[in-house]
Amino acid sequence: MSEASPFEMPAREPLRARVPKLFRTTAFKLSLAYLAVFVACAFLALGYVAWNARTVLDDQIVSTIDAEINGLAEQYNSGGLRRLISVVERRSREPGASLYLVTTANGDHVVGNVASVPAAVLASPGQSEVSYGRSDARTDSHQAIVQVFSLPGGFRLLVGRDTEERDRLRAVIGRAFASSLAAVILLGIIGGYLAASRVLARVDAMTRTTRAIMAGDLDDRLAVAGNGDELDRLATNLNQMLERIGELMRGMREVSDNIAHDLKTPLTRLRNRADEALRGAKSADELRAALDAVIDEGDGLIRVFDALLMIARLEAGSSRAIMAPLDLTASARGVGELYEALAEDQGFNVTVEAQDGIVIEANRELVGQALANLLDNALKYGRPIDGRPGIITIAVSRRDNAAHLVVSDNGAGIPVEARGRVLGRFVRLEESRSQPGFGLGLSLVNAVVRLHRGTLVLDDQHPGLRVEMTFPLTQSDVRPQDGATVPGEYSLRADGLSQPA
Numbered sequence: 001m002s003e004a005s006p007f008e009m010p011a012r013e014p015l016r017a018r019v020p021k022l023f024r025t026t027a028f029k030l031s032l033a034y035l036a037v038f039v040a041c042a043f044l045a046l047g048y049v050a051w052n053a054r055t056v057l058d059d060q061i062v063s064t065i066d067a068e069i070n071g072l073a074e075q076y077n078s079g080g081l082r083r084l085i086s087v088v089e090r091r092s093r094e095p096g097a098s099l100y101l102v103t104t105a106n107g108d109h110v111v112g113n114v115a116s117v118p119a120a121v122l123a124s125p126g127q128s129e130v131s132y133g134r135s136d137a138r139t140d141s142h143q144a145i146v147q148v149f150s151l152p153g154g155f156r157l158l159v160g161r162d163t164e165e166r167d168r169l170r171a172v173i174g175r176a177f178a179s180s181l182a183a184v185i186l187l188g189i190i191g192g193y194l195a196a197s198r199v200l201a202r203v204d205a206m207t208r209t210t211r212a213i214m215a216g217d218l219d220d221r222l223a224v225a226g227n228g229d230e231l232d233r234l235a236t237n238l239n240q241m242l243e244r245i246g247e248l249m250r251g252m253r254e255v256s257d258n259i260a261h262d263l264k265t266p267l268t269r270l271r272n273r274a275d276e277a278l279r280g281a282k283s284a285d286e287l288r289a290a291l292d293a294v295i296d297e298g299d300g301l302i303r304v305f306d307a308l309l310m311i312a313r314l315e316a317g318s319s320r321a322i323m324a325p326l327d328l329t330a331s332a333r334g335v336g337e338l339y340e341a342l343a344e345d346q347g348f349n350v351t352v353e354a355q356d357g358i359v360i361e362a363n364r365e366l367v368g369q370a371l372a373n374l375l376d377n378a379l380k381y382g383r384p385i386d387g388r389p390g391i392i393t394i395a396v397s398r399r400d401n402a403a404h405l406v407v408s409d410n411g412a413g414i415p416v417e418a419r420g421r422v423l424g425r426f427v428r429l430e431e432s433r434s435q436p437g438f439g440l441g442l443s444l445v446n447a448v449v450r451l452h453r454g455t456l457v458l459d460d461q462h463p464g465l466r467v468e469m470t471f472p473l474t475q476s477d478v479r480p481q482d483g484a485t486v487p488g489e490y491s492l493r494a495d496g497l498s499q500p501a
Contacts, residue, residue: 030199035189042184046177053173057166061145062127068098068159069147081151085111088157092135097162099132099144105154114158117146122156125149129163143167202231218246270297323452325474326362328403329354332396335371339379346379347390354396358403360471362452367405367471370448373441374407374467382409382464402454403471410464419458445469 076084088100092113101112107122109115116133127147134142146160205223212220221242222235277290336352343350360367371394378392388410395406414422423446445467449456454471 031189035185038184038187039181042181046180050170050173050177053170054166057163057169058145061161061163061166064098065145065147065159065161069149072157072159076151081153081155084151084157088112097165099134099146099158099160099162101156101158102151103156103158105156107156110155112158114160117158121146122148122158125156132160199231206231206235213242218242218249266297266301270294270301273297322363323361324364325359326364326367328358328360328362328367328405328471329356329396331364331368332371332394332405335368335375336394339372339375343375343379343390343392347383348379348392349389350375350392350394352394352396354394355398358396358398359474360403360452361474362471363448366448366451370445370469371405371407373445377441378407378409378411378465382411384410384463385412398473401473403473405469405471406466408461408464408466410461413460413463413465414458422458423456 072084072087075087079086085102088102089111091098092100092111099112099114101114101117102110103122104110107119113135114132115135118130121128121130125148127145129143129145131141132144132146143163144160145163146158149157149159151157202223202225209220209222221239224232224235224239226232273290273294277287277294280286332354333352336350340350375392375394379390382392383390391410393406393408395404395408397404397406423442446456449469449471452471454469457468457470459466459468
């Protein structure tokens with residue numbers, strides 16, 4: 001049975017119902033769009049070539065004429081009119097499209113391969129396109145681009161170039177225009193159909209995946225073909241977004257679990273102290289002391305929640321709008337000086353090794369707070385186990401088009417298997433539970449570094465811990481923020497949460 005023609009009325013569905021469906025399909029619209037783009041591009045490209053070929057060829061002819069004129073001018077300057085006539089006579093006998101003519105003031109032919117040219121051309125020095133007759137073909141009329149010069153004694157010099165090659169090329173381009181346009185239309189129809197089919201297939205696959213994700217399968221991801229096209233970039237970005245959403249959801253669950261477990265003890269202690277003060281205080285002084293302890297415990301909890309809120313804001317990127325040029329060298333020296341006295345009281349020596357003039361685009365308070373947290377941790381956990389003096393080093397350097405801020409100590413360090421885990425919220429190693437704190441210091445440092453599109457690396461100092469923060473350098477030569485090294489900008493907390501003053 002032969003296939004029904006699309007122009008015939010189908011038996012089961014009228015034509016007026018099928019045509020609107022055809023125009024509403026995405027495949028038809030994409031094919032039509034690709035065809036229109038192909039035809040428009042082909043028409044513009046071929047039209048540009050056709051309409052501008054004359055200009056390009058004319059420029060080439062004029063350039064050739066200018067070169068001829070420069071050569072004849074050198075001959076004239078070295079030997080005068082006689083030398084010029086001799087050179088023109090020799091060149092006129094050579095085959096080619098170059099034209100030469102020397103005439104008297106009355107227009108009489110002296111030498112050259114041009115038999116006839118309008119008198120008005122010789123009377124008006126300059127460039128023009130004219131009809132002329134050649135000496136070797138007097139019956140034929142040709143077109144040429146010529147330049148006319150006046151010489152001493154009334155002589156005229158005509159130098160030109162025949163345009164026959166240009167006219168033949170224009171004719172070839174004109175014939176190719178129609179055939180090429182027809183070929184492009186055909187290829188556009190085929191290419192548009194294939195492209196539309198491929199795009200629709202991938203879009204359908206992405207739609208199925210997103211429906212599965214919306215149904216609750218949060219581990220599913222969009223397929224990436226690997227060819228780097230716009231759909232691949234879209235799928236990659238969406239997959240990264242889904243990964244980030246998954247991280248945030250896991251972080252929310254972890255925070256909820258950590259709050260339930262890690263804050264239960266201080267809340268219980270706070271409640272017991274308040275109950276003990278209410279029931280057991282025998283004097284106003286005992287009641288006041290109990291209330292002071294309750295207030296201190298409440299302040300500690302407030303600082304914990306402040307740190308959690310700050311980490312959440314940093315991970316959400318809400319502090320990126322207040323970035324400004326920051327002299328990282330000066331900032332590191334300022335924080336080092338701020339901690340120097342406290343470190344000496346605890347038996348530590350703080351040194352700063354910094355290259356000058358390292359500027360980054362950053363939030364001054366957040367970078368200072370991250371550095372202060374690292375110094376707090378070094379003071380609490382960086383004491384050498386063999387009783388030697390503690391050494392804390394702050395190093396700032398420029399390397400690999402990035403700024404590197406390193407804080408190192410000579411203490412016990414962190415085991416390799418625990419370095420990724422300590423960046424989480426409320427994570428404290430067993431050997432550090434005797435120190436005050438809630439395990440939010442490194443988590444806050446990690447959030448600050450991620451906000452600045454940097455990297456955070458924990459490594460061995462042999463002995464001790466080496467924490468390296470890497471920040472992108474600024475591209476413009478700008479002045480750093482005012483007040484980057486003013487002392488007293490950071491208040492020191494014994495619990496490891498250094499808040500901007």
